[in-house]
Amino acid sequence: MAFPIIPYIQEVTRLEWLRKFFFVKTAPLLTPPYFRGFPELTGKTCTHALFCMMACPAPGAIDVIRTPGGWQPRIHMGHCIRCGLCVEACPNGVLTSGRILESMFYDNTRLSFSFRIDVNTDLCMGCGNCAVACPVNKLIDAQMSHGGRASTDELLLKVSEGKCHVLHVEKCTGCKTCENHCPNEAIRVSRLLEAVHGQEEEV
Amino acid sequence: MSILQSVKNLVRSKSIHVAYVDVGSCNGCDIEVLACLSPRYDIEQYGIYVHNNPREADILLVIGAYTPGWEEKLHTLWEKIPDPKVAIAVGNCPISGCLFNRPHTLVDPPVSKHIPIAAEVPGCPPRPTEILAAVLSVAPLVFKDYEVAKR
Numbered sequence A: 001m002a003f004p005i006i007p008y009i010q011e012v013t014r015l016e017w018l019r020k021f022f023f024v025k026t027a028p029l030l031t032p033p034y035f036r037g038f039p040e041l042t043g044k045t046c047t048h049a050l051f052c053m054m055a056c057p058a059p060g061a062i063d064v065i066r067t068p069g070g071w072q073p074r075i076h077m078g079h080c081i082r083c084g085l086c087v088e089a090c091p092n093g094v095l096t097s098g099r100i101l102e103s104m105f106y107d108n109t110r111l112s113f114s115f116r117i118d119v120n121t122d123l124c125m126g127c128g129n130c131a132v133a134c135p136v137n138k139l140i141d142a143q144m145s146h147g148g149r150a151s152t153d154e155l156l157l158k159v160s161e162g163k164c165h166v167l168h169v170e171k172c173t174g175c176k177t178c179e180n181h182c183p184n185e186a187i188r189v190s191r192l193l194e195a196v197h198g199q200e201e202e203v
Numbered sequence B: 001m002s003i004l005q006s007v008k009n010l011v012r013s014k015s016i017h018v019a020y021v022d023v024g025s026c027n028g029c030d031i032e033v034l035a036c037l038s039p040r041y042d043i044e045q046y047g048i049y050v051h052n053n054p055r056e057a058d059i060l061l062v063i064g065a066y067t068p069g070w071e072e073k074l075h076t077l078w079e080k081i082p083d084p085k086v087a088i089a090v091g092n093c094p095i096s097g098c099l100f101n102r103p104h105t106l107v108d109p110p111v112s113k114h115i116p117i118a119a120e121v122p123g124c125p126p127r128p129t130e131i132l133a134a135v136l137s138v139a140p141l142v143f144k145d146y147e148v149a150k151r
């Protein structure tokens, strides 16, 4: 049994082989299309529901801005962590990233939001900034004076006996305006996201 | 262009030394930089070497959101790197502070306030391919004809 040395040498001295051995590099690996990238627009109409901004965990990652063609979400690179929550949260499918929209369709899931308001009664001084700033309160009682006192109990937030009280948490839209206007950081709004199965009910 | 300059260009394009510094990250980006060394991405096939010594480095990868412990230290480290040098911010943290940039936290981003940053790689964490692409695209801009440009 002769060792096939000649074909072997012929093989390794082929110019093609030598070129590959010394110079070829691994091709720069491409990002597969199913990877979650920075969210992109699908072209559907944004209704300024702002669920994307509420779901976003990264500060300053997403804004909804007014353009000549209507509202439009804008992702800020360098802030966005590519989590894809805004894609899942949008009720209109304005954003897309990777396979999120397809898998949501097949699994029949969506994100549902609820809000919780906590008032720290030790810090609250009853100034009523929160109740006056709240846009939901503004719709219910446009005449509300400063101090947050009003006669109706339909309000979302109301100040009585020197403290802020949450009356109808189910009316809250999670905008956090109250939180931003409280001088003492006494009021905290938590946005609770839940992934739920099944069709969307009209709220 | 002198022959010496073209030799320098050739050598520099095939030998880029990288140091990385973590100025307060969650370690996610460090792991992605580490993944660049793995056979799958193989950063060394491009002549990029990671050995963490600023005195030998050409490129500094800055990772993390700049915690108070790095006051002065990061600048000292930057001074130690011989010219020509360049710093690349890897990940959201050195660009914006990422998730850590909230009220009542101690981080002080962006890192470009403290040392000059030439390129930014966004992502939390960025993919190894993106880090690799940033290093490869910045290196020729900085190191090619460095002596000519300095004059």
Ligand code: SF4
Pocket (backbone or CB within 6 Å): A039, A052, A055, A056, A057, A058, A061, A062, A075, A079, A080, A081, A082, A083, A084, A085, A086, A087
């Ligand atoms: S992908 Fe995540 S971090 Fe980026 S904008 Fe959407 S929700 Fe925010």
Ligand code: SF4
Pocket (backbone or CB within 6 Å): A117, A133, A134, A135, A136, A137, A156, A157, A171, A172, A173, A174, A175, A176, A177, A178, A179, A189
């Ligand atoms: S978060 Fe809720 S309670 Fe606070 S201002 Fe907005 S709607 Fe009102």
Ligand code: SF4
Pocket (backbone or CB within 6 Å): A119, A123, A124, A125, A126, A127, A128, A129, A130, A131, A159, A163, A164, A181, A182, A183, A184, A185, A186, A187
């Ligand atoms: S929660 Fe804040 S803003 Fe609202 S009444 Fe109390 S101190 Fe004022």
Ligand code: SF4
Pocket (backbone or CB within 6 Å): B025, B026, B027, B028, B029, B030, B063, B064, B090, B091, B092, B093, B098, B099, B123, B124, B125, B126
């Ligand atoms: S950018 Fe993200 S992964 Fe990288 S260090 Fe910051 S938090 Fe961690």
